[in-house]
């Protein structure tokens with residue numbers, strides 16, 4: 449019995465066939481998360497230099513070992529293909545994939561929207577999920593709503609940790625109030641070395657005073673290291689341009705000017721420098737002012753808090769797609785579904 453039929457025999461509906469685009473820190477963590485699931489099966493992976501596809505499911509350990517030793521899953525025999533145009537070439541194979549998690553750098557700031565356009569142009573139909581961070585990037589995607597609808601794509605945006613899990617928690621917490629006054633997100637991230645999450649760290653540098661997305665993108669690895677040396681590996685971020693604001697505004701919960709996001713990233717220590725939390729302050733119908741606080745467990749990693757929700761939203765998106773509900777939805781509008 450092949451792995452897919454083993455999975456399927458335990459389910460009424462067949463396993464959701466998942467592709468992961470981008471196989472860096474988050475992409476590899478996403479694959480590891482899927483290894484423990486029976487409702488989803490990893491069939492496709494793409495990185496900058498190639499892709500791999502296997503209808504019966506990819507061997508996750510082999511994918512990671514090949515990527516780490518040779519730099520691309522394209523080297524994986526016999527399922528890999530080496531190409532500098534991996535996303536387009538993977539789509540062009542027309543192999544069946546129900547949904548993709550876009551664990552890609554959003555550098556430049558319109559990269560992920562441009563990937564969504566590739567899927568539309570190819571007449572691909574299914575679910576796309578991102579963990580994109582910037583408000584301006586989510587705005588571009590929201591502007592593609594009608595194109596996505598017409599294409600038969602159900603696009604779930606902002607579905608990582610922040611935006612994502614914490615934005616959804618804020619949407620839920622808001623229910624106690626008649627009026628929302630502010631939403632404050634503070635995140636703590638601890639990673640052992642910055643090379644494991646190059647795009648995340650570069651994009652965070654883009655939020656620092658005096659930097660931009662373009663400036664961070666243009667920095668060499670040596671320049672990133674020199675900057676981190678100056679700060680002892682710690683990045684402190686305030687008033688970030690984070691899409692939690694637009695997502696909560698579009699969901700009709702609170703104006704974007706009332707949402708703030710900041711955090712501390714330690715790139716030299718897996719221990720979190722502070723506990724990630726969201727505080728939602730409002731007034732109840734009785735006139736009481738109060739604050740709900742939702743705090744993530746310190747033992748949960750960034751990868752766990754991004755990849756878990758991403759697949760929860762992929763499953764929710766798949767249910768919408770099966771009901772012919774297409775277009776674009778944010779993590780603040782839809783409840784994620786738990787993936788078994």
Ligand code: NAD
Nearest residue numbers: 470471472473474495496553554608609610645646647648
């Ligand atoms: P990374 O740098 O570790 O890996 C990026 C991967 O993308 C690499 O495998 C690379 O080969 C691949 N890639 C780059 N260009 C490509 C292309 N043109 N075609 C195919 N593959 C390509 O990245 P990371 O640190 O894992 O971050 C991924 C994304 O996740 C970032 O955009 C980051 O902002 C986002 N993120 C979101 C949250 C959240 O809570 N919402 C948290 C952390 C990270």
